[in-house]
Amino acid sequence: VQLAESGGGLVQPGGSLRLSCTASGFTFYGSAMYWVRQAPSKGLEWVARIWSDGGGISHADSVQGRFTISRDNAKDMLYLQMNNLRVEDTAVYYCVKDSEYAFDKWGQGSLVTVSS
Amino acid sequence: QSALTQPASVSGSPGQSLTISCTGTINDIGNSYLVSWYQQYPGKAPKLIIYGGTQRPSGISDRFSGSRSGNTASLTISGLQTEDEADYYCCSYTGRLSWVFGGGTRLAVL
Numbered sequence: 001v002q003l004a005e006s007g008g009g010l011v012q013p014g015g016s017l018r019l020s021c022t023a024s025g026f027t028f029y030g031s032a033m034y035w036v037r038q039a040p041s042k043g044l045e046w047v048a049r050i051w052s053d054g055g056g057i058s059h060a061d062s063v064q065g066r067f068t069i070s071r072d073n074a075k076d077m078l079y080l081q082m083n084n085l086r087v088e089d090t091a092v093y094y095c096v097k098d099s100e101y102a103f104d105k106w107g108q109g110s111l112v113t114v115s116s
Numbered sequence: 117q118s119a120l121t122q123p124a125s126v127s128g129s130p131g132q133s134l135t136i137s138c139t140g141t142i143n144d145i146g147n148s149y150l151v152s153w154y155q156q157y158p159g160k161a162p163k164l165i166i167y168g169g170t171q172r173p174s175g176i177s178d179r180f181s182g183s184r185s186g187n188t189a190s191l192t193i194s195g196l197q198t199e200d201e202a203d204y205y206c207c208s209y210t211g212r213l214s215w216v217f218g219g220g221t222r223l224a225v226l
Contacts, residue, residue, distance in 0.1 A: 043119070044154070044162065044205050046215040058213035094161060101209045102152040102167035109161055 001025045001105040003095045008110035015085050019110055021078040021095030026105075029073040032056070032098035035080045037091035038109075047093070048080065063089075085114045120144065120206055120218035127224040133194040138206030138218045139187060146187035150209035153182055153191045155202050162205065166191060193223075201225045
């Protein structure tokens, strides 16, 4: 199983970014997927979840209405569109594969920094 | 949804057994067997070590075990080793299409 995030970087408050995750080594279309983030020197926070078929989408209250999770099973790709970014969204964002409602396999993470 | 409560730090000596607690509410741990635990080394991605409250993924040492009683879940590490020095996080599915993590516990092996 390999998960590789990309698309992170520095963005100003109110700006947008789209994170991508390239999946390989497993049956991507058969797996639910998540985004989990970790602010610098802080704990883990679940961000979003999507079922294997693209349904069952849910987002944490802290990002509801600003972030959108999506996937393209034909390309083995997971995405996180992040709009109206805030300073408190600064974190490492992990792409994670599901196993029985647990966060089974993790990518290496992509750093998103929101600052003026 | 408030974070689950874990001790900020714990410590033990090599060979000892140690338990990390994770306290939630009836809305998460108290109503869900879907508790998981993660080990994280500095600068690395977390690793799943317990799922379903008590199950170990393939390749995880049987020195790690999980349990749940009421609104509290626990991770026990037996035969403590220096390589166990890391941060540990608990997590619970809330049953409302969301997950909540604990604040994390730093384990020191003295």
